[in-house]
Amino acid sequence: MAAQKTFTREEVKKLNNEDNVLFIVDAKVYDVSDFLDAHPGGEAVLRQVAGKDATVDFYNLHRHEVLTKYADLVVGTIEGEKPSIITPQPGDLSPVPYAEPLWLTPAFKSPFYSESHRKLQKAMRVFTDKYITPEAQEKEKSGEWVSQELVERMSKAGVLQMRMGPGKHLHGLNLLDGAVEGKEFDYFHDLVMSQEGVRAAARGFQDGNMAGMVIGLTCILNFCGKNPELQKRVTEECFSGKKKICLAITEAFAGSDVANLRTTAVKTPDGKHYIVNGTKKWITNGVFSDYFVTGVKTDKGLSVLLIERGEGVETKAIKTSYSPAAGTTFITFDNVKVPVENLLGEENKGIYVILSNFNHERWTMACATIRSMRLVTEECLKWAHQRIVFRKRLIDQPVIRQKLAKMIALCESHQAWLETVTYQMNNMPYAQQAKYLGGPIALLKMSATRAAHEIADESVQIFGGRALTQSGMGSVIENFNRTYKFDAILGGAEEVLGDLGVRQAMKFMPKAVL
Numbered sequence: 001m002a003a004q005k006t007f008t009r010e011e012v013k014k015l016n017n018e019d020n021v022l023f024i025v026d027a028k029v030y031d032v033s034d035f036l037d038a039h040p041g042g043e044a045v046l047r048q049v050a051g052k053d054a055t056v057d058f059y060n061l062h063r064h065e066v067l068t069k070y071a072d073l074v075v076g077t078i079e080g081e082k083p084s085i086i087t088p089q090p091g092d093l094s095p096v097p098y099a100e101p102l103w104l105t106p107a108f109k110s111p112f113y114s115e116s117h118r119k120l121q122k123a124m125r126v127f128t129d130k131y132i133t134p135e136a137q138e139k140e141k142s143g144e145w146v147s148q149e150l151v152e153r154m155s156k157a158g159v160l161q162m163r164m165g166p167g168k169h170l171h172g173l174n175l176l177d178g179a180v181e182g183k184e185f186d187y188f189h190d191l192v193m194s195q196e197g198v199r200a201a202a203r204g205f206q207d208g209n210m211a212g213m214v215i216g217l218t219c220i221l222n223f224c225g226k227n228p229e230l231q232k233r234v235t236e237e238c239f240s241g242k243k244k245i246c247l248a249i250t251e252a253f254a255g256s257d258v259a260n261l262r263t264t265a266v267k268t269p270d271g272k273h274y275i276v277n278g279t280k281k282w283i284t285n286g287v288f289s290d291y292f293v294t295g296v297k298t299d300k301g302l303s304v305l306l307i308e309r310g311e312g313v314e315t316k317a318i319k320t321s322y323s324p325a326a327g328t329t330f331i332t333f334d335n336v337k338v339p340v341e342n343l344l345g346e347e348n349k350g351i352y353v354i355l356s357n358f359n360h361e362r363w364t365m366a367c368a369t370i371r372s373m374r375l376v377t378e379e380c381l382k383w384a385h386q387r388i389v390f391r392k393r394l395i396d397q398p399v400i401r402q403k404l405a406k407m408i409a410l411c412e413s414h415q416a417w418l419e420t421v422t423y424q425m426n427n428m429p430y431a432q433q434a435k436y437l438g439g440p441i442a443l444l445k446m447s448a449t450r451a452a453h454e455i456a457d458e459s460v461q462i463f464g465g466r467a468l469t470q471s472g473m474g475s476v477i478e479n480f481n482r483t484y485k486f487d488a489i490l491g492g493a494e495e496v497l498g499d500l501g502v503r504q505a506m507k508f509m510p511k512a513v514l
């Protein structure tokens with residue numbers, strides 16, 4: 001039947017019989033006669049609302065996207081009535097209060113964001129809604145890795161390159177159809193990229209989607225200067241999406257205690273190669289990587305080598321509590337021959353290579369955690385507004401409003417702190433950042449992941465049983481609850497970061513007793 005037809009409410013009532021089941025949701029008429037067997041909630045519930053207005057029942061049980069997915073069940077509209085429910089379009093800002101950071105909320109101003117940041121935000125939101133979210137949701141369930149098609153699309157749009165943060169690698173590139181000039185790309189653009197990307201709400205896929213490149217390729221950009229040919233080749237291959245790269249530091253023996261790594265690299269007698277032996281664990285993207293930026297023990301300390309997949313390199317997927325789409329890996333290096341030219345930075349001084357990226361990595365994780373917290377809060381606000389229990393909306397219960405107040409406050413306070421730190425990053429040269437921002441960024445990430453823990457907990461209480469199922473209304477909450485711990489551990493556990501933050505602060509403590 002054509003979707004343009006109009007019905008009166010009386011007509012919809014009369015059209016129902018054993019073979020035909022029609023009902024109304026938000027002034028639209030749905031014919032579910034051929035969908036009865038396929039409906040995941042069963043046939044009986046649909047027959048119970050045959051001929052009636054099922055809007056309240058529908059929204060009490062389903063996410064809005066269900067209607068978009070099954071739009072072909074619509075056969076018409078009710079005469080003289082207009083649908084009132086908003087169907088978001090790619091790129092739209094959410095109309096839910098606090099669903100967007102204040103700088104994106106109409107009527108609010110911010111000193112930090114220019115037109116260029118706003119342009120990039122719009123372009124990246126469209127890109128995420130159109131290309132990343134649909135694949136993320138699918139792959140999160142199937143456990144497959146990111147498709148080559150998406151990687152190449154991100155490469156062409158400059159998304160892969162922008163995720164590395166500001167720098168020369170962006171100069172002269174066409175970034176999201178001219179949304180931003182490479183030369184003006186700063187840490188607020190970087191923040192926008194991080195925060196928009198996580199709206200796909202699929203934590204495992206998010207790491208699988210080239211997170212290894214974000215932390216691994218940095219070492220090639222910054223520490224491969226002695227071998228420009230290698231630097232050019234690897235950078236081009238990774239930015240074009242032809243090859244994949246990851247950072248391989250942690251080991252089962254040492255976790256992230258890099259001083260105790262057991263993977264060894266011993267020079268051959270002719271001095272031309274290292275022979276690498278050992279294992280690596282928890283390596284994001286390792287299973288599908290071609291290059292491994294690897295922490296090794298050399299004769300007098302720690303070094304970092306670029307190892308290519310080849311003889312003696314084996315990778316095995318590790319099962320984790322998020323999706324296999326992340327590509328979390330156990331790696332074995334068995335007598336792997338690596339040319340000495342593949343040394344990144346200086347021999348025995350690999351700690352500088354590893355530490356150089358920590359602040360940016362932790363800051364990126366704070367951006368992502370804080371944005372995910374907001375997404376969860378938005379879901380809770382929407383649910384509390386639409387869910388009716390004991391004849392009242394959830395939002396009409398003071399206890400629910402208290403929980404939402406706490407969640408909103410945590411989102412707003414952490415976003416404000418993040419923006420203040422980002423402003424410092426924009427205005428301090430690298431050496432100053434290293435001196436002054438290591439502590440604040442560590443404390444910010446620690447505090448954000450603690451807040452995420454509170455938000456995860458409250459969101460489950462608001463959603464109830466739905467927060468525990470992977471499909472349906474509570475799917476975003478379920479995913480967040482299963483995965484928020486990753487950020488509390490990766491890139492430095494909360495305890496380590498808290499300790500670092502205070503130790504860094506004490507360096508600036510006056511010697512005198514105050």
Ligand code: HEM
Binds near residue numbers: 046054062471473
């Ligand atoms: C166009 C109309 C409808 C479509 C396309 C539809 C589709 C779906 C889908 C895809 C699910 C799986 C869970 C999810 O993804 O949310 C579901 C579950 C369900 N549906 Fe529907 N549905 C429709 C209307 C209704 C109506 C009007 C009712 C009740 C009067 C209903 C009752 C249920 C129930 C009880 C479940 C199981 C919910 C749960 O497990 O929490 N559905 N429906």
